[in-house]
Amino acid sequence: SQQGEEDPQALSIQEGENATMNCSYKTSINNLQWYRQNSGRGLVHLILIRSNEREKHSGRLRVTLDTSKKSSSLLITASRAADTASYFCATGSGAGSYQLTFGKGTKLSVIP
Protein backbone atom coordinates (compact mmCIF):
# COMPACT_ATOMS: atom_id res chain seq x y z
CA SER A 1 0.00 0.00 0.00
CA GLN A 2 1.11 3.55 -0.62
CA GLN A 3 2.06 5.67 2.37
CA GLY A 4 2.83 8.87 0.53
CA GLU A 5 0.59 10.38 -2.08
CA GLU A 6 2.05 13.07 -4.30
CA ASP A 7 0.09 15.89 -5.78
CA PRO A 8 -0.16 16.79 -8.58
CA GLN A 9 0.34 13.62 -10.59
CA ALA A 10 1.83 15.64 -13.42
CA LEU A 11 3.17 19.15 -13.68
CA SER A 12 4.36 21.04 -16.74
CA ILE A 13 6.19 24.36 -16.40
CA GLN A 14 8.47 26.66 -18.35
CA GLU A 15 12.19 26.72 -17.71
CA GLY A 16 13.00 29.27 -15.02
CA GLU A 17 9.71 28.85 -13.17
CA ASN A 18 9.38 27.28 -9.75
CA ALA A 19 7.86 23.83 -9.31
CA THR A 20 6.04 22.76 -6.18
CA MET A 21 5.07 19.19 -5.42
CA ASN A 22 3.16 18.02 -2.40
CA CYS A 23 3.12 14.77 -0.50
CA SER A 24 0.67 13.53 2.09
CA TYR A 25 1.15 10.51 4.26
CA LYS A 26 -0.95 8.55 6.69
CA THR A 27 1.02 7.32 9.68
CA SER A 28 3.60 8.79 12.01
CA ILE A 29 7.07 8.97 10.54
CA ASN A 30 10.66 9.35 11.64
CA ASN A 31 11.73 10.97 8.43
CA LEU A 32 10.55 11.77 4.95
CA GLN A 33 12.72 11.64 1.87
CA TRP A 34 12.41 12.89 -1.68
CA TYR A 35 13.81 11.01 -4.64
CA ARG A 36 14.06 11.79 -8.33
CA GLN A 37 13.78 9.27 -11.13
CA ASN A 38 14.64 9.97 -14.71
CA SER A 39 12.61 7.88 -17.11
CA GLY A 40 13.20 4.18 -16.53
CA ARG A 41 16.33 4.74 -14.48
CA GLY A 42 17.32 4.36 -10.87
CA LEU A 43 16.14 6.69 -8.15
CA VAL A 44 18.39 9.42 -6.87
CA HIS A 45 18.16 10.62 -3.29
CA LEU A 46 17.51 14.35 -3.10
CA ILE A 47 16.89 15.32 0.47
CA LEU A 48 15.82 13.93 3.82
CA ILE A 49 13.89 15.80 6.45
CA ARG A 50 13.43 14.44 9.95
CA SER A 51 10.19 14.61 11.86
CA ASN A 52 11.55 17.29 14.22
CA GLU A 53 12.52 19.56 11.32
CA ARG A 54 10.18 21.97 9.57
CA GLU A 55 12.24 23.08 6.60
CA LYS A 56 15.38 22.06 4.81
CA HIS A 57 17.30 23.43 1.87
CA SER A 58 19.69 21.87 -0.58
CA GLY A 59 20.78 23.99 -3.53
CA ARG A 60 17.65 24.86 -5.52
CA LEU A 61 15.54 22.47 -3.43
CA ARG A 62 13.45 23.44 -0.47
CA VAL A 63 11.49 20.88 1.51
CA THR A 64 8.96 21.60 4.20
CA LEU A 65 7.34 19.19 6.59
CA ASP A 66 4.15 19.67 8.56
CA THR A 67 3.69 16.69 10.82
CA SER A 68 0.39 18.02 12.17
CA LYS A 69 -1.04 17.85 8.66
CA LYS A 70 1.02 14.82 7.67
CA SER A 71 2.25 16.60 4.59
CA SER A 72 5.44 17.72 2.92
CA SER A 73 6.25 19.87 -0.06
CA LEU A 74 9.19 19.99 -2.42
CA LEU A 75 9.98 23.27 -4.13
CA ILE A 76 12.42 23.40 -7.04
CA THR A 77 13.37 26.97 -7.82
CA ALA A 78 14.51 28.31 -11.18
CA SER A 79 13.75 25.01 -12.89
CA ARG A 80 15.85 23.68 -15.74
CA ALA A 81 15.07 21.25 -18.53
CA ALA A 82 17.34 18.76 -16.75
CA ASP A 83 14.89 18.75 -13.81
CA THR A 84 12.41 16.88 -15.99
CA ALA A 85 11.81 13.65 -14.08
CA SER A 86 9.44 11.93 -11.70
CA TYR A 87 9.67 12.93 -8.07
CA PHE A 88 8.72 10.62 -5.25
CA CYS A 89 8.30 11.15 -1.56
CA ALA A 90 9.13 8.21 0.65
CA THR A 91 8.64 7.57 4.30
CA GLY A 92 10.83 5.40 6.44
CA SER A 93 9.20 2.81 8.61
CA GLY A 94 9.92 -0.34 10.50
CA ALA A 95 11.95 -0.61 13.65
CA GLY A 96 15.56 -1.12 12.72
CA SER A 97 14.68 -1.54 9.10
CA TYR A 98 13.78 1.68 7.38
CA GLN A 99 12.44 0.22 4.21
CA LEU A 100 10.92 3.00 2.19
CA THR A 101 7.28 3.33 1.29
CA PHE A 102 6.87 5.38 -1.85
CA GLY A 103 4.07 7.44 -3.26
CA LYS A 104 3.11 7.22 -6.92
CA GLY A 105 5.16 10.27 -7.82
CA THR A 106 4.77 13.58 -9.60
CA LYS A 107 5.90 13.68 -13.20
CA LEU A 108 7.53 17.04 -13.82
CA SER A 109 8.12 18.34 -17.32
CA VAL A 110 10.21 21.48 -17.70
CA ILE A 111 9.82 23.02 -21.13
CA PRO A 112 12.89 24.84 -22.48
Next chain:
Amino acid sequence: DSGVTQTPKHLITATGQRVTLRCSPRSGDLSVYWYQQSLDQGLQFLIQYYNGEERAKGNILERFSAQQFPDLHSELNLSSLELGDSALYFCASSVGLPYVEQFFGPGTRLTVL
Protein backbone atom coordinates in the same frame (compact mmCIF):
# COMPACT_ATOMS: atom_id res chain seq x y z
CA ASP B 1 26.53 6.83 -10.49
CA SER B 2 25.24 5.64 -7.11
CA GLY B 3 27.88 2.94 -6.65
CA VAL B 4 25.23 0.21 -6.64
CA THR B 5 25.46 -2.20 -9.53
CA GLN B 6 22.80 -4.53 -10.85
CA THR B 7 22.98 -7.25 -13.44
CA PRO B 8 21.59 -7.94 -15.91
CA LYS B 9 20.14 -4.67 -17.19
CA HIS B 10 17.49 -6.40 -19.24
CA LEU B 11 16.02 -9.87 -19.00
CA ILE B 12 13.45 -11.41 -21.30
CA THR B 13 12.05 -14.78 -20.39
CA ALA B 14 8.96 -16.92 -20.68
CA THR B 15 6.20 -17.69 -18.23
CA GLY B 16 7.02 -20.47 -15.82
CA GLN B 17 10.74 -19.81 -15.92
CA ARG B 18 13.12 -18.85 -13.10
CA VAL B 19 15.57 -15.95 -13.10
CA THR B 20 18.16 -14.52 -10.75
CA LEU B 21 18.87 -10.83 -10.39
CA ARG B 22 22.12 -9.71 -8.86
CA CYS B 23 23.03 -6.64 -6.86
CA SER B 24 26.31 -5.33 -5.50
CA PRO B 25 25.87 -2.61 -2.88
CA ARG B 26 28.04 0.44 -2.41
CA SER B 27 31.31 -0.25 -0.71
CA GLY B 28 30.75 -0.26 3.03
CA ASP B 29 26.96 -0.49 2.89
CA LEU B 30 25.57 -3.32 4.98
CA SER B 31 21.89 -3.05 4.08
CA VAL B 32 20.43 -4.15 0.79
CA TYR B 33 16.84 -3.52 -0.23
CA TRP B 34 14.87 -4.87 -3.19
CA TYR B 35 12.03 -2.96 -4.80
CA GLN B 36 9.68 -3.72 -7.68
CA GLN B 37 8.37 -0.93 -9.88
CA SER B 38 5.43 -1.54 -12.16
CA LEU B 39 2.98 0.81 -13.84
CA ASP B 40 -0.02 -0.35 -11.84
CA GLN B 41 1.57 -0.93 -8.43
CA GLY B 42 4.22 1.77 -8.41
CA LEU B 43 7.34 1.23 -6.29
CA GLN B 44 6.89 -1.60 -3.84
CA PHE B 45 9.34 -2.72 -1.19
CA LEU B 46 10.07 -6.42 -1.41
CA ILE B 47 12.70 -7.38 1.13
CA GLN B 48 15.69 -6.11 3.09
CA TYR B 49 18.88 -7.76 4.23
CA TYR B 50 21.32 -6.40 6.75
CA ASN B 51 24.78 -7.92 6.95
CA GLY B 52 23.57 -11.24 5.63
CA GLU B 53 20.39 -11.52 7.64
CA GLU B 54 16.85 -10.90 6.49
CA ARG B 55 15.63 -7.79 8.29
CA ALA B 56 12.23 -6.96 6.80
CA LYS B 57 9.75 -8.31 4.30
CA GLY B 58 7.31 -6.32 2.27
CA ASN B 59 5.05 -7.30 -0.58
CA ILE B 60 7.17 -10.19 -1.72
CA LEU B 61 5.46 -13.17 -3.30
CA GLU B 62 6.21 -16.68 -2.11
CA ARG B 63 7.58 -17.43 -5.58
CA PHE B 64 10.28 -14.85 -4.92
CA SER B 65 13.23 -15.27 -2.60
CA ALA B 66 16.44 -13.42 -1.87
CA GLN B 67 19.67 -13.76 0.00
CA GLN B 68 22.69 -11.70 0.91
CA PHE B 69 26.06 -13.35 0.73
CA PRO B 70 29.10 -12.90 3.01
CA ASP B 71 30.62 -10.43 0.53
CA LEU B 72 27.35 -8.46 0.91
CA HIS B 73 26.15 -8.85 -2.64
CA SER B 74 22.56 -9.95 -2.93
CA GLU B 75 20.49 -12.02 -5.31
CA LEU B 76 16.76 -11.95 -5.93
CA ASN B 77 15.33 -15.18 -7.29
CA LEU B 78 12.04 -15.11 -9.14
CA SER B 79 10.44 -18.42 -10.04
CA SER B 80 7.32 -19.69 -11.83
CA LEU B 81 7.24 -16.36 -13.58
CA GLU B 82 3.95 -14.85 -14.66
CA LEU B 83 3.18 -12.07 -17.11
CA GLY B 84 2.41 -9.78 -14.17
CA ASP B 85 5.95 -10.12 -12.87
CA SER B 86 7.18 -7.96 -15.73
CA ALA B 87 8.59 -4.87 -14.02
CA LEU B 88 11.69 -2.93 -13.10
CA TYR B 89 13.48 -4.43 -10.15
CA PHE B 90 15.67 -2.12 -8.15
CA CYS B 91 18.25 -2.84 -5.55
CA ALA B 92 19.21 -0.16 -3.06
CA SER B 93 21.79 -0.06 -0.33
CA SER B 94 22.47 1.99 2.75
CA VAL B 95 25.06 2.11 5.44
CA GLY B 96 22.58 1.28 8.13
CA LEU B 97 21.12 3.17 11.04
CA PRO B 98 21.12 6.03 11.75
CA TYR B 99 21.81 6.84 8.09
CA VAL B 100 18.65 6.00 6.22
CA GLU B 101 19.26 7.47 2.80
CA GLN B 102 19.17 4.73 0.22
CA PHE B 103 21.24 4.56 -2.92
CA PHE B 104 19.58 2.88 -5.86
CA GLY B 105 21.05 0.82 -8.62
CA PRO B 106 20.06 1.30 -12.27
CA GLY B 107 17.57 -1.55 -12.11
CA THR B 108 16.89 -4.74 -14.02
CA ARG B 109 14.03 -4.62 -16.49
CA LEU B 110 12.30 -7.99 -16.53
CA THR B 111 9.96 -8.86 -19.36
CA VAL B 112 7.97 -12.07 -19.09
CA LEU B 113 6.45 -13.22 -22.37
